[in-house]
Amino acid sequence: MSTNTVAALKERESLRLCTAGSVDDGKSTFVGRLLYDTKSVLADQVESMERSSADRGFDGMDLSLLVDGLRAEREQGITIDVAYRYFATDKRTFILADTPGHVQYTRNTVTGISTSQVVVLLVDARHGVVEQTRRHLNVAALLGVRHVILAVNKIDLVDFDEQVFSSIAEEFHSVAERLGITESVVVPISALRGDNVVEKSASMPWYSGPTILEVLESIPVVGGRDEALDFRFPIQYVIREHATDYRGYAGRVKAGVLNVGEEITAPQGRTTTVTHIDTTDGEQPRAVAGDSVVLRLADDIDLARGDLLAGSDRPGTVREFASTVVVLTDKALVPGQMLQLRYGTSLIKARVETIERILDLDGLVDEIDPGQAGLNDIAHVKIQTAQELEIEDYSARGAVGNFLLIDPNTGNTLAAGFVGRRLR
Structure with a gap:
């Protein structure tokens, strides 16, 4: 390898991405396929995977085994953190946040998306866009993610039907555009077979677009947005x-x-x-x-x-502000509830003044003045603080304007919030 080649590899940009999707959409197989086809798996891991696949009577290799430990933990009911995977190509290095698909782990998906520049959202071609898909899109929009790739997986199970793909793509683009996500791409894939993940598929002559990897290699690495703000x-x-x-x-x-x-x-x-x-x-x-x-x-x-x-452009001081929150625990938020609010390094007393509405993820009718917001709800709320707080609208992927609502009795985080953020 030449000196110039080595230098070029060292100077590769790094892209942070997150995978998300519903249970059984094939996310584990997708991540395994991405790692395997980019040759980011060690030889002994491949040998172990081949043996385990054969023992289970699997025809070929079960690539989900590369992340199967995480899945086994989920099945045992253990609280799961985001798992990070690393892989690289000649053009770019990647840090992949692999998040759980179960709805009860939405809080972990929020964590994974919060540090990512791109979200790869998987759907099953047989089911299309479902509630969890919309929930993840809402979270991505809240967190200011500009690029979302929809991977329509298991396209082989609908006989590579172009009409099925087109229908899902149309619905996805409709939801994404309504949420302000304009940089979106839809790709038909079969993670199990390897179609359009890293290698082009020969089974879909009607699709001439890029593979998932080609999209990931071409998306501009967004940097410096937080540096562009005032100090x-x-x-x-x-x-x-x-x-x-x-x-x-x-x-x-x-x-x-x-x-x-x-x-x-x-x-x-x-x-x-x-x-x-x-x-x-x-x-x-x-x-x-x-x-x-x-x-x-x-x-x-x-x-x-x-x-x-x-810096000179100092944020204003308030005792009350509007926000959007994602509820992360079984304990509901209710109007009048006394909490602690963590903003930056400040921890002050606060209360939920009003819950204005809960966003309807099916795109029908929001629930106005609902009385409470429960686990995984995305709600517009008004917060009142016990003392004046220097606060500003959410910006630059959480550089400013994000906060946590904490139960003062247990210390548990109840909700993640975004100052001034409004969806739809």
Whole structure:
């Protein structure tokens, strides 16, 4: 391999994607096919898979065995986290968040989608777009995902019928466009046979579009959207060393870019200048969104955990705001309910003032003034806080504007929320 080739491989862009779908849509087989056909599976894994497939009387290889451990855990009723898979081609490297398909694990799908630039949504060609499909599309829209690939799987089980595919594609595009997802592609596949996942299919002459992998290799890697925002730095911890008179403010840059010497704003209208940016690798001249740093300031300002250091375009202070939430537990949200709200590094008392409506995922009639919002519901709610909070609309895939609602008695997270976000 030439030096230029090695250098080109090292400079490949990385794309984060998430798979989602209903139970039995063939997602495990799809992920296995993607890993196997991109030669991202070790030889001993292939040998083990061949033996296990033969022992089970499977005709060929059961590629779902590559992720079967995760499925077995689900069947045992164990709470499942998102599983991450890694694979690469000559053009790009990929980080794949493999999420559970069961409806009770929607909270895990929210986690997987929240860090992804692309969602590959699977449907069974025999069933088409179902409620869980719409739920995942709603979550993707809430989280600001721009690119969704619909993989119409098991197309071989409907005899590669073009009309079936076209009907599903039309319904999907209708839902996606209504939710504001304009960058969408629909691909007919058979994950079991390998049709149109990595390799082109010879069984569908009526389809001339790209394979799933070709779409993944061509989608622009979106970067820097959080860096384009104004500077945001919620303070996580105040570091003091009395012997050296050191005082620094630790946290993670949520948005924007900061250079040593720049002026920033603090609460109560104070301004100051950043004199040092400290990291585990020593002092740095610059910090960007995603960096965990310690800031030292020119002025002695009384700051604490939860306070926000920001650029000149500081967010406004409110005691009440509109939002959309996804309910993540069996405990319902009800109007008047007292909760804790986690926004950035702030944790304050809050209550659900009103639940305006629950989105109907079948696209019919939303439930207005429902009285409560239950597990997996996506609802428009109004939140009231016990104290003023600097807050802004959800933007840049969660760089700002996202929050959690927490049960004050158990500490359990009840819902994930998005400030100002409205669907439809």
